[in-house]
Each structure stands twice: as structure tokens, then as C-alpha cells.
Amino acid sequence: MEEFAMSTTDHSHHRLPHQQPQESTRTGGCWSPQGELPDGPLDLVGDLHGELEALSSLLERLGYSQTGAHPQGRRLVFVGDLIDRGPDSPGVVRWVADLVDRGAASMVLGNHDLNALAGKRKHENTWLFGHGPVSQGERVVGSDGEREEILGFLRSQPVVREREDLRVVHACWDEASLQRLAAVSHPDPTSALNHHRDLIRARVSDEPDPVVRTLALQNENPIKVITSGPEMRASAPFFAGGKTREEARVAWWQQYHEGPVVVFGHYWRLPVKEMVKDDGLFGSQPHDAMLGSGRAICIDYSVGARASERKVGRSSGSRWRSERQIRSSSAQSNGASDEGRSGSSLSFLKMTVSGSPSKGARPAMPS
Numbered sequence: 001m002e003e004f005a006m007s008t009t010d011h012s013h014h015r016l017p018h019q020q021p022q023e024s025t026r027t028g029g030c031w032s033p034q035g036e037l038p039d040g041p042l043d044l045v046g047d048l049h050g051e052l053e054a055l056s057s058l059l060e061r062l063g064y065s066q067t068g069a070h071p072q073g074r075r076l077v078f079v080g081d082l083i084d085r086g087p088d089s090p091g092v093v094r095w096v097a098d099l100v101d102r103g104a105a106s107m108v109l110g111n112h113d114l115n116a117l118a119g120k121r122k123h124e125n126t127w128l129f130g131h132g133p134v135s136q137g138e139r140v141v142g143s144d145g146e147r148e149e150i151l152g153f154l155r156s157q158p159v160v161r162e163r164e165d166l167r168v169v170h171a172c173w174d175e176a177s178l179q180r181l182a183a184v185s186h187p188d189p190t191s192a193l194n195h196h197r198d199l200i201r202a203r204v205s206d207e208p209d210p211v212v213r214t215l216a217l218q219n220e221n222p223i224k225v226i227t228s229g230p231e232m233r234a235s236a237p238f239f240a241g242g243k244t245r246e247e248a249r250v251a252w253w254q255q256y257h258e259g260p261v262v263v264f265g266h267y268w269r270l271p272v273k274e275m276v277k278d279d280g281l282f283g284s285q286p287h288d289a290m291l292g293s294g295r296a297i298c299i300d301y302s303v304g305a306r307a308s309e310r311k312v313g314r315s316s317g318s319r320w321r322s323e324r325q326i327r328s329s330s331a332q333s334n335g336a337s338d339e340g341r342s343g344s345s346l347s348f349l350k351m352t353v354s355g356s357p358s359k360g361a362r363p364a365m366p367s
Contacts (some may be wrong), residue, residue, distance in 0.1 A: 030185040033178065033192070033223070035158035037166055038106065041074045044168065046299040047110065047265045048078065048096075050086025050127075050138075051306060055093035055095065068104025075103075077161070079299065080110025080170035080227070081267035082154075084124040085307040088139045090150060097153045107159055109189060110170040110266065111228040113154050135307060155188050159226045165181040171229040172252045173296075177222035183185045189223060199329075211246050218247070218347065229266060251281045261290075265300035272305040284359040 043062055048055055064070050082096055083089040099105035108115075116128055126132040128147060129139045131322055141147045160178065161168045167173055186192040197217060204216045211233055216222050218231050234248040249267065256262060269287050282291075282298075290297050 022042075027302070029187075031155075031158075031188045031192070033159045033181040033189075033226075034296060035106065035108070035161040037161045037163040037168060038075050039163065041072065042077050042166070043074055044077045044079065044263050044299060046079055047081040047303055048083075048092050049112070049304045049307070050080055050083055050089035050092055051094070051303055052086070052088040054086075054090040054306075055092060064104075068099040068102055070104075073174065077168055077263075078105065079168060079263065080108045081112045081265060081304075082107070082110070082301075083128070084112045084122070085304050086290055087126055087135070087137050087307075088127075090139055090141055090146070092115060093150050093153060095178035100153075106161060107157055108168055108170055109154065109157050109159050109227060111224075113157075114189060114193065114223065114227050117151060117188070118193055119190075126301070135311065142319050159189070159223060165260050167260050167262045169262060169264050170227050171264060172225055173256065173262045174222070174225050174230075174252070177225045180222040181226075193221065193223050196223065216249055219335055227266075249281060251292075253292040253298075255292070256296050257293045259295065262296045264296065264298055266296050268300055268302040268304070269298050270302040272309075301346035 045055075045058065045108075050158045051130055059076075062070070063072070064074075064076070068076065076099060078096055086092070096105060096107060100107065112124070115122055115127055119129070121129055121131045123132065128132050130140065141150065147160070159181075160167065160173065162168065163309045180191060180196075184192075184195065186195065200216050200220050205330050207213050207216070215231060215233065218228070230252055231247040232250050234246050237244050237246050238248075239245070253262070267281060269282065285291070287301070289298075
């Protein structure tokens with residue numbers, strides 16, 4: 001196995017690989033919201049949010065080389081939100097793009113990736129657009145050309161991927177939204193986002209209730225449902241993400257009863273001190289539990305909190321992963337044995353942030 005030496009490699013200065021439109025994400029020159037997952041064993045990685053060092057540590061522990069080679073022929077799948085918050089979003093995108101270009105990985109878009117493509121200036125993406133101050137030590141794009149390379153790679157990616165026994169999405173697997181996205185061809189994800197937004201705005205323009213308007217723009221726009229999930233009116237206003245909110249997230253997986261296992265990110269699975277992110281969606285369920293009727297699992301283990309904790313000088317503790325393996329859901333549902341099925345084991349990999357184990361303690365590895 002090739003020796004890993006990520007700490008001495010600066011991915012931020014590597015050029016992105018030339019991205020030819022992939023067959024699985026392009027149809028007749030138009031962007032396709034759906035892509036395929038490769039056959040064989042997969043390692044699924046949660047939200048990255050610019051945490052290049054954490055990604056390096058995770059892949060080293062999994063036995064991957066810098067170029068994505070694995071002695072067991074495993075491949076990586078990223079559930080989106082490569083960027084924002086962390087110290088090196090450009091480096092993360094460059095590394096993932098290189099892995100994708102080599103055929104060692106695939107990914108789906110998250111809501112932060114989509115915001116970047118849509119040109120939405122947020123306090124978390126000043127590294128990309130230069131519209132405000134960045135965090136201390138945060139790497140920024142060096143030129144317009146570099147920015148377009150990053151956006152060009154993201155622009156070529158789908159919002160969902162699937163195969164017979166597995167589905168991957170950033171926030172919510174919703175068949176109705178996928179059908180609506182597929183019904184009209186678009187050149188890129190931003191075009192799809194804006195097309196549905198404009199239709200909804202025209203319909204609710206006379207609606208006096210701002211919460212109704214906001215919910216319509218979220219729940220009726222298929223690409224927003226897929227990348228950031230459905231929402232409902234909250235029972236009472238609450239403070240989260242730096243502002244008062246009146247719309248709460250919905251545990252859509254409670255109604256997901258049929259189809260392959262869905263792996264998704266977006267929703268913070270680990271509570272983080274003084275930060276409200278999951279709206280109580282997971283209750284007291286174990287952090288590596290299969291959700292709903294046992295056909296969904298969330299693998300966003302709150303890596304996005306690291307940036308906030310660094311700002312206040314609080315340590316996130318050791319960077320480790322949890323791992324859960326399942327058998328092919330199709331084989332399970334049919335009561336069949338997996339013997340002889342190549343690559344039916346899926347390893348769900350989660351980068352964690354909360355909790356500070358005692359010095360020298362080994363991270364827990366749930367079975």
C-alpha cells in the first residue's frame with residue numbers, strides 16, 4: 001500500500017483536473033440531476049466543509065493513497081457540502097475533483113455547493129467571492145480562473161446517485177422532486193434552481209404571510225428539497241444559525257418505507273454546545289442508528305462546527321470516524337444470502353467533532 005503523507009501535500013496549489021462532462025451527469029449536453037453509483041464496496045463520507053486535514057486523516061485510516069487507490073478496490077462517495085466554514089475549501093474541492101477524475105470517487109451536490117453555484121454571497125463563502133472578511137488562516141481563491149475551475153467541477157455533479165441496493169443524497173430523497181427535476185432539461189443546477197424559484201415566486205407573490213412564502217420557496221422547489229430538505233412552520237420562533245427562524249426541518253426519513261437504503265448528510269447528528277442545528281429531529285437515537293423504518297442513515301457528524309469552535313478557542317477533541325457496515329439491502333429484503341455477491345458491504349464513514357476523549361483514549365468504533 002502506498003505510504004500516506006498528506007500533511008506535506010498542499011492540494012490548494014494543484015490545478016483542478018480538466019472536467020469533461022461525465023456521462024452519468026449529462027444527457028444530450030444538459031445537466032442531469034441523477035447519477036450512478038459504482039459497483040463494488042464503497043466508503044461513504046459525510047459533509048466536509050473545507051476540513052482538508054480531517055479528510056486527510058480519515059482517508060489515511062481507511063487505507064487510501066493520495067490518489068484514491070485502495071488495496072481492496074474500495075471507492076469513495078461524498079455526500080456533498082465540500083465547502084465553507086473550514087480552513088481550506090479550495091484544497092478540499094481540488095482533492096475530491098482529482099479523486100473523481102481518477103475514477104476513485106463520486107459525489108453529489110449539497111446546499112452549500114449549490115449556493116456557490118448560484119452566486120449567493122453568504123458569510124461562509126467569502127473565501128470564494130471575496131465579499132467580506134474571512135476567518136483567520138482560511139485559504140481563499142487566488143484568481144477568477146481558480147474560482148471558475150472550482151465552480152466548473154461542482155457544476156458537473158448530480159444531486160443524487162443510486163444503484164440497485166443504495167441511494168445517496170445530500171439532504172432528502174424525494175421521488176416527486178426528482179421527477180419534477182427530470183421533466184425539464186437544464187444546462188446546469190443553477191438554471192434548474194432559478195427556473196422553479198421564479199415559478200413559485202409568481203404564484204405566491206400576493207401571499208401576505210411571509211412564512212407561507214418561505215415554505216413554498218423551499219418545499220416546492222425540487223432541487224432545494226433534495227439538497228436542504230423539506231420544512232414546516234415551527235411551533236414557535238427559535239434561534240439557530242445566527243438568526244431567528246420560524247421554519248423547522250422535517251424528519252422526512254420517518255416516511256421512507258420502501259426502496260434501497262438512503263445515505264445522506266446535512267443534518268448534524270452530534271449535538272454541539274451552544275449550537276442548534278437538528279431541531280430535535282433525532283431525539284435520543286444512537287448516533288449511528290438506522291433511521292425511520294431502518295432504511296436511512298445520516299452521516300453528517302457535525303464537522304461544520306469545527307470552524308465555530310476554533311473561533312472561540314475551544315478544541316473539538318480528536319478527529320475520528322465511526323464506521324457502520326451493512327449488507328446489501330436488496331439481499332436483505334429478499335432474505336437471500338450475500339455469499340458470492342461482490343462488494344455488498346457498505347462502510348458508512350463519519351467525521352466527528354463533538355466530545356473530547358481523555359488523552360490517549362482510542363475513539364469508539366460502533367459495531
